[in-house]
Amino acid sequence: MILRRRSLIRVLPALSRQFSCAEGTYDVVVVGGGHAGTEACAAAARMGRKTLLVTHKKSTIGEMSCNPSFGGVGKGHLMKEVDALDGVCGRICDLSGIHYKVLNVRKGPAVWGPRAQIDRKLYKKHLQNEIFNHTPNLEIIEAAVEDLMIHENGHCTGIVLENGEYVSSKTVVITTGTFLNGQINIGLDVRPAGRVGDEPSIGLAKTLERLKFRMGVLKTGTPPRIYRSSIDFSDCEKHLADMPPLPFSFINSQVWIKPEDQVPCHLTYTTPGVDKIVKENLHVNRHVSEEITGPRYCPSIESKILRFGNRAHQIWLEPEGLDSDLIYPAGLSCTLPEDLQLQLIRQVKGLENAVLAKPGYGVQYDFVDPRELWPSLETKKIPGLFLAGQINGTTGYEEAAAQGIIAGMNAALQVLEREPFVIRRTEGYIGVLIDDLTTHGTNEPYRMFTSRAEFRVYLRPDNADIRLTKKGFDAGVVSNERMQVLQQTQSSLEYCEEVLQSVMLAPRKWKSLFKKPNSTSTASKSAFSLLADSSIKATVFQLRNLMPDELRCLDGTEAVWDRLVICSTYKYYEKMQTAEIEAIKKEQELVIPKNFDYNMPRLSLSMEEREKLAFSQPQTIAAASRIPGVTPSAVLRLMVYVKQKGHKAPVAARG
């Protein structure tokens, strides 16, 4: 077993490559201990699989490389879904947040963005505690992975460490984030690194290239860190946290911190001085000169200025921890040489005397075209090999975590010889994420937005548990405790809805009860549907107090009262979307057989279409229709052919 040999590795560095640990094959090996890796190994371990996490440094497990925050609009949705599957990041954020705030409150529950500033140290501490001490079936070693073991039959059978040691495993999940051929850029200076202070993964990058995976290069960046004490907050806008803070996890009723102990965040703006410095120094800023033709959005302050100059840009001053002396200036991602960074920062309001603790820098890294993956995140070329996280071209901890949990689950399910676990676009944001990636690929770091979800009304953060927990339980990744919480929640919701539906009054009676102007409609309305009335904005709490006789029986179910209002508000629209979803499900059922011959003359597909379809290998007509460059008429012809041949088997998530 690996653990026994750990001391041997140190003592005998020159182990021959022929030495292999034949005994004790792991079920799942996860390479990389970032946000994707931790979710992956935790999920596989939860499913009872013998799991190994391989990381360069144990101490960086749970490291938040960039922003000291989790969540937001779209990202918060992903977190709730990961939590619904008993994932880790939501619960750990509930133990380490210092400023909890739900974004988009006024835009309606469908797009609420649960978010929190996180104390980096606390996050790491709690995450490592969970992973090291409370996760049975999981082993962790510090090592660099140099290569993969591939069997003659093409299946991945393990990894090869830098020291030559072989580790056998039935499946491997690679979650190396920004480390593949990672390079750091500051000004014109380029250094190989996955993150400042951490070695990149070169060997593994070479392996993937050798295996002929389609690769690309992406850039991202991070801002400098500034000493708190050198900032003048008096000129900045103070923003307070939510009172009370809402937990991320469905199984927590509150977060660790006392509401009043939460720290504020401050907002400030750039001045024209910043513009000047950026424009005058493009010649020493390699990263940005190449970057501005890259992503559509503005990753760095430089690109913001170059694309949308002559205006003040927002900079959020985010605390890195309760007792940290560092501030993270969000929006000030910067790749100028260090001395120029300081000059630039001092042009921002409130930062006139700022002192840099660490400079900002750009990161360039290899990623694998996610169209190389099945929706289960297994690679099409190498069975048994799964990829998750930024290696697939995404950006953000949440996007990584979402992929990690799915990859970990599916690696485990493969070992158990069970069907893969796939979330559809109609079921969750995780589904939207993975479907977008595996169908369209990406040429910029993919970020989740609610506008990507067609069924935004139905896929809400508040109902992630109802959408996904049971499905996760059936797959084996959700604990009994969480399942019980879900059952309790569901039965409370059903009971309350029943009671509220049975209480009917005429509209004018409702209006007078709530002391609102009269209405002219006459049809009786139930208390439940009243909750959706935006002119009254009733809460269950109010109803309970106004109608004690009828609603006393609701006492004890207070935990779901807020959710009832949301359910009522969206019930009608959910029904509408359900109809659309059903229609799509039908389309999805049209399976395109594996190794389909797109060159068939009767399909009359253009060269471009044939190439794209053959590369993506969409499994269903619905997936084919989403590939850019494939015309609707081509899809029509495919559909006609497929229908004629009667391919109506249930959809498989892998070939």
Added chain:
Amino acid sequence: MLSAVGQIPDCFPAQPGDFTKRAFYAGKMDLTAVEGLADLLSAETEAQRKQALLQMEGHLGKLYNEWAQTLVKCMAHVEAYIDFSEDDNIEDGVLESVEKKLKVLAEEMKSHMSDERRGEILRSGVQVSIVGEPNVGKSSLLNTLAQRPAAIVTSQAGTTRDLVRVSMDLGGFPVQLCDTAGLREASDEVEKEGIHRAKAAAAKADLVLLVASAPLLPKVPLEQALQNYLKTCGLSINLKDCIVVLNKSDLIPDKIQELPENVILTSCESGEGISQLLSVLQNRLTSLCGDPSRECPTITQARHRTYLETCLEYLHEYQRSLEAEQDLVIAAEQLRQALRHLGMLTGKVSTEQLLDLVFSEFCIGK
């Protein structure tokens, strides 16, 4: 040589429409342009051909595309507001400016659709029903009109107790003349049915030729006489919407002077008044079908109308949602549906296209 080519496997002789299909499949024409071509191939009359040609060159497509552009832009602004306004700063007034643009768009769409179905009429032919009491000369009128030179005439067999239709070109407009059973109190079941159908045809027609016998007109003011005639016939249509044909003018001694514009004195026997009738007919047809000039492409298919109407409905719903203070996501759903239906005319708008717009207009951070 054709037969030799035909021997090559997978090589089929072109079916009618194959070239069109291929052009569509090759993405060289969008949906509305292809419809135009189909119309061209079957266009029977000059005006139809003009409109079909217009559509083929994409004028209708161009109009719809402009609308789609506006709608997508508005959607992009709403989506930007939903996804980014709390982290990055999206300018104030984004939603207000969207509202304004949508109002203008809705107005444009409405006025385009209130063209009284002109294009559709043009495509399938103006329905002209010839109605009146028995023996006033309806069938004679039909024959007279149909016999004019330069008329393309096809006829369908029927009985005079039923409807007789004749398709013809009248001054470049496609017309379906419909002869009907004489209107009176009938006892015969078959005749009753014929009369019932005649009345239905009159109600459904785009234009009604009300034929009366000039000699049999009572000696009362014309207006009153005609209203009574309508009553006797059991018709509940507006006199002003008809063209009144006072037939058998050869049998009355004096000419009736001072006839209103839509009342014509004719004699199928002598041919008197027929030219005048035709010119009045043509004027009516022109206003019914519109002149498909470049400035105002007309809607040719009920399909277009349905999608446009639905799109407009959703635009109004968006308005209502905001006014009722429903949350923005629900309102945005209405916009999505509006765009979806407009997209049925010119092609779907993808999420990526939407995001392209969002990022090009707003400065969004990482």
